[in-house]
Amino acid sequence: DIQMTQTPSSMPASLGERVTISCRASQGISNYLNWYQQKPDGTIKPLIYYTSNLQSGVPSRFSGSGSGTDYSLTISSLEPEDFAMYYCQQYDSSPLTFGSGTKLEIK
Amino acid sequence: EVKLVESGGGLVQPGRSLKLSCAASGFSFNDYWMGWVRQAPGKGLEWIGEINQDSSTINYTPSLKDKFTISRDNAQNTLYLQMSKLGSEDTAIYYCARDCTTVVTDYFDYWGQGVMVTVSS
Numbered sequence: 528d529i530q531m532t533q534t535p536s537s538m539p540a541s542l543g544e545r546v547t548i549s550c551r552a553s554q555g556i557s558n559y560l561n562w563y564q565q566k567p568d569g570t571i572k573p574l575i576y577y578t579s580n581l582q583s584g585v586p587s588r589f590s591g592s593g594s595g596t597d598y599s600l601t602i603s604s605l606e607p608e609d610f611a612m613y614y615c616q617q618y619d620s621s622p623l624t625f626g627s628g629t630k631l632e633i634k
Numbered sequence: 635e636v637k638l639v640e641s642g643g644g645l646v647q648p649g650r651s652l653k654l655s656c657a658a659s660g661f662s663f664n665d666y667w668m669g670w671v672r673q674a675p676g677k678g679l680e681w682i683g684e685i686n687q688d689s690s691t692i693n694y695t696p697s698l699k700d701k702f703t704i705s706r707d708n709a710q711n712t713l714y715l716q717m718s719k720l721g722s723e724d725t726a727i728y729y730c731a732r733d734c735t736t737v738v739t740d741y742f743d744y745w746g747q748g749v750m751v752t753v754s755s
Contacts, residue, residue: 561741
């Protein structure tokens with residue numbers, strides 16, 4: 528199985544701050560990488576698919592990049608609704624695997 | 635509006651079986667792969683598996699392949715997860731999700747609200 532190492536596990540940040548979450552795969556995944564957001568009530572939605580493609584309806588302050596084994600999610604200017612959990616997921620090979628998550632907290 | 639509504643969760647004794655359902659609406663169910671993901675209390679997301687449109691291809695995470703069975707009924711717009719030999723490690727929220735699968739994409743674009751399964755005596 529491909530292991531996804533996500534860092535940091537938690538991140539205190541302020542409104543308006545630019546933040547970056549990283550995700551490293553245990554082997555190359557050819558850009559087959561998605562990002563999801565989970566709110567405290569459990570609601571999950573996709574943010575970015577295939578490394579850098581913004582899901583419909585997701586604000587443009589979210590962006591994704593990366594290649595090979597290293598990927599990142601950037602939020603350019605934090606809004607109140609962005610404080611949540613974030614997960615990366617690879618789909619290069621089965622079983623699909625998620626990172627362990629990053630909790631974005633208000634500083 | 636796309637809606638996915640899970641049901642069938644609850645308290646179950648160790649060793650017993652349970653079948654979850656996911657009722658889909660607002661889209662053409664038989665045009666999409668579908669999948670299941672779970673989340674143990676305080677833990678991250680775990681991919682359980684996925685099923686293609688006509689049930690000819692079903693993929694599982696290896697550790698659950700002998701315990702869980704994914705199926706679907708396109709006439710009823712319903713996805714299922716049959717779980718057997720349940721143990722405490724299967725206590726989790728179970729989510730069904732629509733799978734957006736193309737040549738280069740494979741991501742869950744819509745998720746249900748989740749259903750809790752608690753395995754305990």
